[in-house]
Amino acid sequence: MNKSLLTYKKSGVDIKSADKFVNFISNISSKKKGKKKFDNIGGFGSISDIPRNIKKPKLVACTDGVGTKIEIANTINKFDTIGIDLVAMSVNDLIVQGAKPLFFLDYISINKIDLFKLKSIMKGIIKGCKISKCDLVGGETAEMPGTYTKGKFDIAGFAVGIVEEKKILNRKIKNNDLILAIPSSGLHSNGFSLVRKILDIKKIDLNKNHFLKKELIKPTKIYVDEILNLISKDLINGCANITGGGLEENIKRIIPQNLVAEIDLNKIQTLDIFRWLKKNNIKDNEMLKTFNCGVGFCLVINSKNLNKVKKIFSKYFKPYIIGKIIKGSNKVKLNGKINWSK
Secondary structure (H helix, E strand, O other), X not given: OOOOOOOOHHHOOOHHXXXXXXXXXXXXXXXXXXXXXXXXXXOOOOOOOOOXXXXXXXXXXXEEEOOOHHHHHHHHOOOOOHHHHHHHHHHHHHHHHOOEEEEEEXXXXXXXXXXXXXXXXXXXXXXXXXXXXXXXXXXXXXXXXXXXXXXXXXXXXXXXEEEEHHHOOOOOOOOOOEEEEXXXXXXXXOOHHHHHHHHHHOOOOHHHOHHHHHHHOXXXXXXXXXXXXXXXXXXXXXXXXXXXXXXXHHHXXXXXXXXXXXXXXXXXXXXXXXXXXXXXXXXXXXXXXXXXXXXXEEEEEOHHHHHXXXXXXXXXXXXXXXXXXXXXXXXXXEEOOOOXXX
């Protein structure tokens, strides 16, 4: 054999390894399908049914990634939770519109096929889809030597949901509604560039710091079950996913003209990881615009529904009042300061 002959494998792309990974995805996802009609993994495009019991259906689409949280996963060599993050970042946006997630697709780009790493990520994605009750219908894995350095990768997700036109949320928000905070599971998937800057400055070895190692890799809470339950009972007027931009910027996106979300920051219940971050010379306004600070999701409800809403949630994620809707023109008004000691 002429060793000088060039092949795709010699350039850094191993098709056989990629095929093995596709077969793994097909096998593991088919176990979750039950009596689903279509097997989309490995095909050129996915095929899905549209539910027939929805009047005037509207499709809602979202896409997102997990940012530099993937670098935390690389550092501690743990990849089975960032797939959950990936699903969460899209489906938590879908439900803000009142949409039920239907299906999900992923995109993984990596310097070289690493079956251990990719299989771990995929198990997380499938778990996230299971929690969200949506189907993983396809995706793409790109081996990109030269674009990514050794061991580096990126992931992105795309989700589609469906909602009945008259049930689209955030149109019902009105004066005197209450604003509730639903606790986050931790950092979720935002602000990790700042977190990593702190780790670098303080020369913290994550593999030797049990608290940070555990907290920084916690997957994003998926709120699908609870929010869809509330929607089915007509218990909420609006909601917001608290991601990049923090509480103010995300609440602002759902407030109608001539109304204001008046929020009492004193009422926010923080978590240990945010108290740790605050101690690292970060001002309050920077904390609020970079992190969720313990508030992963917000609800806007009629006050008469408060007790019914609380009963939908488990103890850890029980919502609590942080403000109300008032008349005005600034969309959001933040009062007080977060108490970082509680």
